Amino acid sequence: MVTSNTEDLVALCGSLTERIAVKRTPGAEKAFVDAMLQQMREDGIVWSMGAAECGGRAASLSDLARMTSAIARQSGSAGLIFAMHASQALCIVRHCEDSLFLKDLQARMIGGQHLIASGTSEKGPSGDIFKSLCTVDDAPTGASLVTKDSPNISYLDLAGAILITAMRQGRSGRPSQVLIAAETANMDIASGAPAEFMGMGGMSNAPYVVTARFAPEAVFARPFAAIARETMTPVIHILWASAWSGIAADILGKVRQFVEKQADHDAAAANSMRLELSRLVDLQFTMIALIRDAIAGWENPDVSAAPNLSFRQTARIKRLKIVCSETLTKLCVDALEILGISGYSERGPFSISQPIRDALSAKVMISNFRLGTANANIERFIEEAI
Ligand SMILES: Cc1cc2nc3c(=O)[nH]c(=O)nc-3n(C[C@H](O)[C@H](O)[C@H](O)COP(=O)(O)OP(=O)(O)OC[C@H]3O[C@@H](n4cnc5c(N)ncnc54)[C@H](O)[C@@H]3O)c2cc1C
Structure with a gap:
């Protein structure tokens, strides 16, 4: 199925697992994700960011962020694959310049949804x-x-x-x-x-x-450093963070259900839990606000911030990665406190074992230490304000 509207693409991403025959089985997650990816190929989701002249649908970064989040809510692995692929694919889309070779490659990759x-x-x-x-x-x-x-x-x-x-x-x-x-x-x-x-x-x-x-x-004509600065690094951090917001949404969904179940037999406890749940939503909201801000900054750079614009942009995108990965980790641990052993369990409707293990990759996929050190070296050139 191929649709033209990017809203439809987000909706298709949100219903992937309802449309595949393979169900998630502990220990067989790859078969589940492979089936999701096959469905994404059939829907034309995989290369939705492709240039229209090469047969793609030119989905924007904002579209891709919402699609990534919707996919990751169903599977962290599928969300991460889409995020990483999209960041690489956008490098081809944005930096093929007038290369017929790279345009032909893009058209073939779009054709096969590779x-x-x-x-x-x-x-x-x-x-x-x-x-x-x-x-x-x-x-x-x-x-x-x-x-x-x-x-x-x-x-x-x-x-x-x-x-x-x-x-x-x-x-x-x-x-x-x-x-x-x-x-x-x-x-x-x-x-x-x-x-x-x-x-x-x-x-x-x-x-x-x-x-x-x-x-x-x-070989791309533009040096790698420029491609990384203009596309690969900002896009990967924005889409990784989007995938993490989807993992957060998955966990929050389980906490919501758990709290409502508690309300059936212990109204006082459920009330306290609702406050804790609201604090978790604060964390997810922080992640989403940072992602929106980063997308806006990438799509419309604030040129008035020159001459230190490139320092500021570089630092901000690293902060997005550091803060969102730390916020997700806190959200996971705090959710576990609400869910108790039902969440800590490997099985059952409230288990968050899988999303927590997926979420912990956030801090190590490009070490936060490495990113923080890079920011520390340029902090003296930057002063943040509203
Ligand atoms: C799930 C997953 C998927 C991945 N997929 C890919 C992929 O498809 N392609 C790809 O190319 N790579 C991939 N990687 C690799 C990834 O991008 C990084 O290269 C890798 O995570 C870095 O490895 P490292 O932990 O050894 O960190 P390094 O950055 O090499 O650092 C090594 C150690 O030194 C510490 N350290 C680094 N800098 C500092 C500092 N300034 N101060 C203090 N300590 C510091 C780090 O905390 C770390 O423990 C993937 C990684 C993961 C986790």
């Missing part, structure tokens, strides 16, 4: 994505080559392409970091043992050594 994976981290620099050890080998004739030793690539089993960072010798002879749109069909992939993370079990996560062959035109 996921785009992220190959930015690397063994060695690890979470410091602005450092690459691997180097593009540009053959005088034929395909270029790069070998990336990655500590983790998510959902590679389902991806049609990976955006890979690498060093490349420029015309001046000086190496610079570039971004490559490498198709998985033209790769040798050696996988390490599955990561076995405590959460996000609905997607494959593993270290990989990837050797990609690609045409020189698969």
Whole structure:
């Protein structure tokens, strides 16, 4: 089913699990998420952000945020996959410039509704994505080559392409970091043992050594640092936070039901719980307000904030990630206090074991320490005001 209205897309995202035959079974989360993704392909959701001229529906960042949240409310893993894919896909959409090669790639990815994976981290620099050890080998004739030793690539089993960072010798002879749109069909992939993370079990996560062959035109003309600043980093943080708001909504839904059930036999306790529940909604509201603010800042940058605009934007997007991941963690733990053992249990209608384990990835997906340290270094150039 393909619809034209982006409101419809949000509604379709919200009803995914009602429209798939596979039901969530403990220990078999990947089959459930794979079925959600298949439905998303059939709905045209996966490449909803694609440019209209390439067959996409040009969904805005605000649309994508609401779609991500709706998906993550049903499965944190599916929400995270959509968030990461959308951030990579938007790099192709926004930075293909006049490259016929990248436009053709985009059209083919839209046609097949293929996921785009992220190959930015690397063994060695690890979470410091602005450092690459691997180097593009540009053959005088034929395909270029790069070998990336990655500590983790998510959902590679389902991806049609990976955006890979690498060093490349420029015309001046000086190496610079570039971004490559490498198709998985033209790769040798050696996988390490599955990561076995405590959460996000609905997607494959593993270290990989990837050797990609690609045409020189698969390298984006714009330097990676600019693509990261303008698109990849803000979009990933906004959509990650949107996924976390969906996980928060899932937990809040369970707490609401639990409180109403309590009211049937202990009205006084239920009243106290309602106050606690309201405090949880305060936390979710904080996350949503920060996400809205970040989307507005990305879509309409406040140029009056120059000359330190880029410092301010960089710091704000990192703050979004740090504050939303910490707020979600607090929301999870506070929800557990209301739900008691019904929430702490691995099973049952009020168990929040799964969303809590998914939520804990928020702090480590690009370490908050790393982001906080980067902000601390530029704090003296920034003064925030209303
Ligand atoms: C669920 C999940 C999915 C992922 N998917 C992908 C993917 O698809 N593609 C991809 O490229 N990567 C992916 N990653 C990797 C991720 O993006 C980061 O590269 C990775 O989480 C960083 O690993 P690290 O914890 O070793 O942190 P690093 O940033 O390498 O830091 C190592 C340690 O040092 C600490 N540290 C870092 N900086 C400081 C500092 N300034 N002060 C104090 N301590 C510091 C950190 O807290 C951490 O414990 C994924 C990670 C997760 C959790």
